[in-house]
Amino acid sequence: MKKFDLSALIRPHLLALAPYSSARQDFKGVANVFLDANENPYSLPFELGIDEGYNRYPDPLQVALKKKIGKLKGIAPEHIFLGNGSDEPIDLLLRLFCQPQKDEIIITPPTYGMYAVSAAIQEVGIKKAYLKPDFSLDVAEIFRQVSPQTKLIFLCSPNNPTGNLLAKEDILQVLENFEGIVVVDEAYIDFAAADSFLPLLAQYPNLVVLQTFSKAWGLAALRLGMAYASAELITFLNKIKPPYNINLLTQNAVSKALDKENEVRHCIQILVEERKKLENFLYQIKNQTGVIAEVYPSAANFILFKTNPDYFSADTLYQKLTEKGIVVRNRSREPLCQNALRLSVGSVEENRLFCQVLEQLSQ
Numbered sequence: 001m002k003k004f005d006l007s008a009l010i011r012p013h014l015l016a017l018a019p020y021s022s023a024r025q026d027f028k029g030v031a032n033v034f035l036d037a038n039e040n041p042y043s044l045p046f047e048l049g050i051d052e053g054y055n056r057y058p059d060p061l062q063v064a065l066k067k068k069i070g071k072l073k074g075i076a077p078e079h080i081f082l083g084n085g086s087d088e089p090i091d092l093l094l095r096l097f098c099q100p101q102k103d104e105i106i107i108t109p110p111t112y113g114m115y116a117v118s119a120a121i122q123e124v125g126i127k128k129a130y131l132k133p134d135f136s137l138d139v140a141e142i143f144r145q146v147s148p149q150t151k152l153i154f155l156c157s158p159n160n161p162t163g164n165l166l167a168k169e170d171i172l173q174v175l176e177n178f179e180g181i182v183v184v185d186e187a188y189i190d191f192a193a194a195d196s197f198l199p200l201l202a203q204y205p206n207l208v209v210l211q212t213f214s215k216a217w218g219l220a221a222l223r224l225g226m227a228y229a230s231a232e233l234i235t236f237l238n239k240i241k242p243p244y245n246i247n248l249l250t251q252n253a254v255s256k257a258l259d260k261e262n263e264v265r266h267c268i269q270i271l272v273e274e275r276k277k278l279e280n281f282l283y284q285i286k287n288q289t290g291v292i293a294e295v296y297p298s299a300a301n302f303i304l305f306k307t308n309p310d311y312f313s314a315d316t317l318y319q320k321l322t323e324k325g326i327v328v329r330n331r332s333r334e335p336l337c338q339n340a341l342r343l344s345v346g347s348v349e350e351n352r353l354f355c356q357v358l359e360q361l362s363q
């Protein structure tokens with residue numbers, strides 16, 4: 001196991017922080033009368049389409065839900081932090097480790113935008129180690145960017161918006177040789193034919209893995225994301241989070257969803273097949289018409305492709321698609337993504353419509 005001193009990395013004032021202690025955490029025994037949390041004893045009497053019992057605050061540490069998630073993932077609950085989407089742990093990790101106007105993070109553009117936005121909100125410095133032209137990690141460049149102020153490195157695999165997995169050896173090199181925290185964002189891992197980094201948590205105390213229920217599980221509106229890390233690091237995330245960050249509707253609904261793993265696997269299979277079909281179609285347009293210049297293989301539920309500006313710039317094709325009621329993501333202003341559009345894999349019918357419209361536009 002890698003030698004690592006977590007407390008040396010955490011912002012010093014947070015080491016001694018006395019966290020807010022909620023009523024639901026203070027009293028852990030059995031009682032019949034709860035007059036400790038200024039709750040309303042009555043559930044709303046009118047029909048909201050929700051069950052009874054929402055007048056009480058939810059479990060602040062989501063013990064039952066973490067047990068269920070832990071069982072699915074083969075991880076003990078003390079290694080799991082649940083957030084309001086995985087965007088919440090991204091923000092909390094920045095607040096836990098980075099002093100504003102002093103510390104820095106490293107990101108590897110083109111990549112998910114929230115790492116830089118959360119850092120900017122906190123006045124944390126952002127160093128960029130751009131991906132290579134084939135969208136692989138430039139490990140040497142990452143280490144050129146590391147300074148004594150670098151606390152976090154964000155790696156996204158499969159990467160958004162490029163869709164590729166980062167090479168395992170490259171991520172391991174960063175984990176082995178960087179003294180700070182390495183965040184591996186696996187929001188799209190369920191669509192990839194690759195192993196998660198979760199089993200490596202025991203070996204690398206500086207590893208944080210992010211996952212989410214927003215993608216493969218189809219529960220984006222519920223806002224539930226996971227950060228997996230050492231029990232010590234999770235304790236600190238729990239100290240600085242808002243007390244009731246996961247509402248009870250979400251805890252209950254995700255708990256039910258976890259009983260439907262087979263259905264989720266089936267859905268993933270359909271989306272991966274649809275991704276292949278879309279990929280083939282885009283290649284066909286590329287080869288037959290030249291309207292598309294490049295199609296990038298994807299391990300996620302989206303495909304990045306570049307237009308040929310002799311026919312359409314990405315801006316023009318984006319506009320023409322919207323005129324037909326189809327919205328894709330214009331990524332053409334991201335580094336290495338000139339004239340690039342990102343296409344999410346939709347339902348069979350949505351994908352059919354997209355193909356039909358693009359075919360018409362390409363004639």
Ligand SMILES: Cc1ncc(COP(=O)(O)O)c(C=O)c1O
Pocket residue numbers: 084085086087088112156160185187188211212213214220223224225
């Ligand atoms: C790579 C990546 N990480 C994290 C997120 C945030 O997901 P959520 O906050 O819905 O869990 C997204 C959302 O698109 C993403 O693409």
